[in-house]
């Protein structure tokens with residue numbers, strides 16, 4: 001059984017990931033900004049422990065690390081994310097810079113803060129994995145001309161994790177980024193291609209493939225490789 005830490009665990013893809021791992025019998029450290037408002041999460045059966053965490057707030061991340069102490073974390077899933085400004089305010093001609101800055105804090109720096117704060121917990125695992133939920137919109141190989149700010153946050157995230165895989169892989173921490181599909185969540189909208197359940201099930205199966213041989217992968221939720 002593994003110990004799996006998930007950010008943004010109160011709704012959307014994060015909540016479904018919690019359900020998948022808890023149903024397998026794993027211990028889930030489910031992190032969200034406001035656990036008191038996370039009724040569905042806190043009512044879940046299984047070994048689900050809830051922690052308060054704002055990934056954009058260094059003090060909040062440090063408090064989580066303090067609460068965990070030296071506890072091993074086998075899989076750290078950076079899932080929390082934001083689209084940033086409304087699409088009309090993140091184009092080639094318009095930019096809400098404050099909104100873009102905040103999206104960088106959550107989407108790009110948040111996962112890095114989490115890695116730095118919890119690398120000791122990963123090192124305490126026999127088979128540590130660092131997984132980050134990215135987006136196809138951050139792939140340099142795909143030109144979707146919407147969400148310029150969001151896409152840039154995910155592109156920067158991808159580059160960081162691609163490099164981090166090289167360094168962390170040397171000490172046995174395997175790293176990947178996963179595009180979850182276009183998913184029916186608050187972010188993806190009702191018209192999206194797949195349900196959060198389909199996405200989460202696929203992501204869990206894909207994470208199972210992460211080892212030294214696949215370290216540094218960019219995958220789709222269904223385990224297919226994604227071009228960088």
Ligand SMILES: NC(=O)c1ccc[n+]([C@@H]2O[C@H](COP(=O)([O-])OP(=O)(O)OC[C@H]3O[C@@H](n4cnc5c(N)ncnc54)[C@H](OP(=O)(O)O)[C@@H]3O)[C@@H](O)[C@H]2O)c1
Nearest residue numbers: 008012013033054055079080081135182183185186187188
């Ligand atoms: N849905 C899609 O089609 C799609 C496509 C590609 C990639 N993604 C990526 O998949 C991941 C999950 O997306 P989703 O569709 O599940 O989105 P969602 O339904 O909008 O949920 C976003 C989650 O992130 C959390 N979050 C936002 N800012 C946070 C912060 N500063 N600290 C901690 N948690 C924070 C939210 O918590 P609150 O409830 O507190 O706001 C919520 O739990 C994101 O990284 C997203 O970029 C989604």
